[in-house]
Amino acid sequence: MVIYGRNVVREAIKARLHIxxxxxxxxxxxxxxxxxxxxxxxHLRVPVEKMKEEKLKNITHSKDHQGIAAKINDYKYADTFKTLDRLEHPPFVVILDQVQDPHNVGAIIRSxxxxxxxxxxxxxxxGCLVTPAVLKTSAGYAFRLSISVETNLARVIEExxxxxIWVYAATMKGKPYYDIDMTGPIAFIFGNEGKGVRRLVMEKSDGFVSIPMAKKMDSLNVSVSVAVILFRAMEMRNNANS
Amino acid sequence: MVIYGRNVVREAIKARLHIxxxxxxxxxxxxxxxxxxxxxxxHLRVPVEKMKEEKLKNITHSKDHQGIAAKINDYKYADTFKTLDRLEHPPFVVILDQVQDPHNVGAIIRSxxxxxxxxxxxxxxxGCLVTPAVLKTSAGYAFRLSISVETNLARVIEExxxxxIWVYAATMKGKPYYDIDMTGPIAFIFGNEGKGVRRLVMEKSDGFVSIPMAKKMDSLNVSVSVAVILFRAMEMRNNANS
Structure with a gap:
């Protein structure tokens, strides 16, 4: 695939990907x-082709190329259970149930x-997979995070x-996230921008989590919700270890 | 100005703006x-004009119109100190120091x-003011939030x-946000996407706040940082009142 953006290409070099x-x-x-x-x-003996704006836009299918792009092998997904087996601490997992917008998925990867x-x-x-647009928004952090793809989320949740691992689905009517003990093995499921977490996936969860608001409003943007919950979990996990 | 998007137009109606x-x-x-x-x-006797996609795109200068737009008076900003004078609780203020991207400003308004x-x-x-693109990303919540514009931020901070009011500037090297008492009168300054908070503004602040990360990385997206800090502040403020 052809990735683009200054940070993404630099991260690809750092990750020693074959360019x-x-x-x-x-x-x-x-x-x-x-x-x-x-x-x-x-220096890495990568053939470098100089080209005009128009051609770069065609190759990247984007206006957001920032003047640089690179052809690499397709994104290498991790294996869900091998990744978990390798961990030496309580797993901290995020599941996206059909999040569509590449900007949301990229921002979520970064957070x-x-x-x-x-x-x-x-x-x-x-849902959106790890595309060049996602890599761009993630500022290349997708190369550093373990990301896996699964055909059957319900079965993965069972496992x-x-x-x-305690599995919480984010909904509008769940327990306030700060009242949940997030220090142990935990997974959070966040749903599609419009429809939320699918019922089938919801039913498999151990519980529901939500972000209370000061004022009545529709839900926050999914990438914002993810960040609020994950950083609160990180704080709890750090406190538990200190 | 011409606003667009389903939620924005609905919010304009709810806010009883003159359409x-x-x-x-x-x-x-x-x-x-x-x-x-x-x-x-x-029903509100607003003249409704039906038009083709192309014309709607021209009128809104956007592809994100979602099939609806409305002409209203320019966005009505609040008065900084009159707004603060009206409050019957410790003020909770956010200052954006030249945030540029309308999507960021819109997301920050929503959070x-x-x-x-x-x-x-x-x-x-x-910085970006309340434009139709900002209104769109804010899902119209800009009509419900008090937003003011100031020529001289340094002087406002003094005041x-x-x-x-304790004024904290968000930087990479500040006190962890969760270690700050955020229950009293407080203001947070968030800076430009690339350059952060300007030195002149920074120097006026009472202190610096940052979001510690689990792993070494560049800063988070500004709209994500804002949400993480504001919702933690909300949690503290709720606990202090209960």
Whole structure:
């Protein structure tokens, strides 16, 4: 796939991904930072192709390329249970049930990484996977976070529960997140922007979590809700360990 | 100005704003919800103009119109100190120091409303004001939140401090937000997406606040940072009152 954006390409280099080819804007005033990235790419013997704005837009299918793109192998997903088996602390997992908007998924990846989430699980169908647009919004942090894809979320939740992980679905009518003990093995499910968590997935959960509001309003944006809950969980987990 | 989006137009009706004219997509399969909004508009004697996609896009300068737009007077900003004078509880204020992206400002308005913020202060120059794009992302909550505009943020901060409000600037190296007593009169300053809070504004602050991360990373998206801090503040403020 062709990834784009300054941070994404730099993260791909840091993650030592195999970069097959790089595309850089043909411009006489590249930033110092961009020249440095170009030098690094050449040092790694990556063929670098200079091109006009229009061609770069065509190759990336985006206006957000920031003057640089790179061809890499498709995003490498993690294995759900191998990832969990490797952990030496209580798992901290996030499941997205058909979140659609690449900007939301990218922002969630960034927050999840920052909050110390061990694994993000995406459904194979009905939601956004790790696309170049998601990588762009995640500022490349998708390369550092373990992200797995599963065909049957309900079955995965069953298995997580068997392993002693408490699974909470985020809904409008759940227990306030700050009243939940989030220090142990835990997984949070966040649903689609319009429809929320699917009933089938909801029914498999151990409980429901919500964010109380000061004033009556519709739900927050999903990426905002995720951040509020994950960082509160991180705080609790840090306190429990200190 | 011409606002657009289903929620925004509905919120404008709820807020009893004077709607001069409405523009609705000329389509045979409008949703039930859209027909209801159209009926409400006609009931309020608003002239409704049906038009093709292309024309609606031209009028709104956006592809995100969702089939509906309305012409209203420019957004009515609040007065900073009159708003504070009216409060019967310790003020909870947010200041944005030149946040640029309308999506960020819109998302911040939504979170601020949900977390019970009393007043959002925007600088007159160098940042995004309440534009139709901001209204769209805020899902119309900008009509419910008091938002003021100030020419000189440094002077406003001085005045807030005189009134006993503790002013914290969000930076990468501040006190962890959860270790700050956020129950009293408080204001948080969040800076520009790239540059953060300006030095001049920073110097006026009483202290610095930051969000500790589980792993080394650049800062979170500003709208995410705002939500994490505001909802933690809301939790503390609720506990202090109960």
């Amino acid at each position: 097959k080819r790089a595309y850089i804007l043909d411009s006489s005033n590249l930033s110092r930072e961009m020249k440095q990235t170009e030098n690094e790419l050449r 999840a990484y920052g909050a110390g989430v061990d694994l993000l699980i995406l459904p194979k169908r009905g 997580l529960k068997k392993r002693g | 001069k004219r409405a523009y609705i997509l000329d389509s045979s399969n409008l949703s039930r919800e859209m027909k209801q909004t159209e009926n409400e508009l006609r 601020a409303y949900g977390a019970g913020v009393d007043l959002l202060i925007l600088p007159k120059r160098g 807030l401090k005189k009134r006993g």
